[in-house]
Amino acid sequence: MVTASVDQPAAVRLSIPEPGDPYAAACPSRRVLDLIGDKWTVLVVGILAEGTARFSELRRRIDGISQKMLTQTLRMLERDGLVHRTVHAEVPVRVEYSLTEAGRTLVVPLKALQEWAVQHFGDVLTAQAEHDARSAQDE
Amino acid sequence: MVTASVDQPAAVRLSIPEPGDPYAAACPSRRVLDLIGDKWTVLVVGILAEGTARFSELRRRIDGISQKMLTQTLRMLERDGLVHRTVHAEVPVRVEYSLTEAGRTLVVPLKALQEWAVQHFGDVLTAQAEHDARSAQDE
DNA sequence: CTGCATCCGACCAGATACTG
DNA sequence: CAGTATCTGGTCGGATGCAG
DSSP states (O other): OOOOOOOOOTTOOSOOSSTTOTTSTTOTHHHHHHHHHSHHHHHHHHHHTTSOEEHHHHHHHSTTOOHHHHHHHHHHHHHTTSEEEEEEOOSSOEEEEEEOHHHHHHHHHHHHHHHHHHHHHHHHHHHHHHHHHHHHHTO | OOOOOOOOOTTOOSOOSSTTOTTSTTOTHHHHHHHHHSHHHHHHHHHHTTSOEEHHHHHHHSTTOOHHHHHHHHHHHHHTTSEEEEEEOOSSOEEEEEEOHHHHHHHHHHHHHHHHHHHHHHHHHHHHHHHHHHHHHTO
């Protein structure tokens, strides 16, 4: 996998405005945006923010997620150091997931986003309906 | 255009727990998460937060975005009522984009997220490197 | 219970060519 | 300058079957 040293594309001739400028393709902070770009990540972190949860609990509470996607999301979060995985050597196996210290810091901005979503999705839907109605007329 | 027909899975047999519960697949707030799930959206809104910008300016400042993706992103944001599009009937044509009132409310949580990204991507990269090193050992 | 491996269809996104 | 149209490879993600 390796994150390869992307050779600075010629496109970036401007000095970088800030230390971590997401607008430069080469900037690693882009990877972080990809992280939240995964729609499941937001939901998983949201649940783990409440406390430790088992695999099957996550699966049950996140409506529509497949086993594959949940595993994949958790692996990624683990790799990023945001989620901790604990395997209890019992039979049957019990696996628990929880946020790490770093993971907990992500909760704050994520909650803000979630609240925005809840507060504004009504407006968004209305705007969509109006827009679509107008588009249909123009045909 | 795409807008994807949301397939209502039979899985949604539960009544929706809360007015806007993102954990229910049927809840429209999921669509809002999809919105920010688009990695370009965050960057476009970030630039427009500074003020009006032309198409080519956006294209230039967002390193790596294709013309097609920029158009698509802007159309989506326009449909959602977050971005306003103004066409100046000149030659050559000039088109300007700006955030609507609703769009500006999105800037706040998005900025928070961007700041988190800038502040923590170092930790994330470190965690990844350690994780990968450990994985390589186990082989 | 928790996961990995595989197959496979659907959608995404880049490249290219053309228009007002 | 600011798009639209189309073709296509690549990726995502669900379903299924198997394993520790």
